[in-house]
Amino acid sequence: MAHWLYKSEPDTWSWDQQVARGEAGEHWNGVRNYLARKHLQAMKIGDQGFFYHSNEGKAIVGVVEVIKEYYPDHTDETGRFGMVDLKAIKSLKRPVTLQEIKDDPRLKDMVLVNNMRLSVQPVTDAEWAIILALGGLES
DNA sequence: GCCAACGTTGGC
């Protein structure tokens, strides 16, 4: 099962809003980048990912899960891009900050460090485990 | 609020 990382500006769509959507989840619209699209297309139902707050917070704050696979993004008038639906699974006990990730030599190859601007990123199993261990999951 | 990095667009 693959792991992912989704970036969102809290002013636009925050973790609290995602949690409030509950089991219904929410569509992850607005991606307009081909590499990010490729990742969206590769996602399977049940894949989990990190929810990252950019600008405000700059930290991984929670875990989401894919509940609907790639389908057209109706907000894209060119018809080129699509989206998946995500639901919140759990919050981290404490956020894992960008600074912390940058400072950890085990995480130096993370896409978040090397290709900061990519809004949907793959996360390796090793990175996934390290960050979960750092943040811990709410029970 | 600045600005570097970088992806996309469009003229040629």
Place this chain on the structure above:
DNA sequence: GCCAACGTTGGC
């Protein structure tokens, strides 16, 4: 198909 111009992202 190249590449300059432009727009956007996101850390600082």
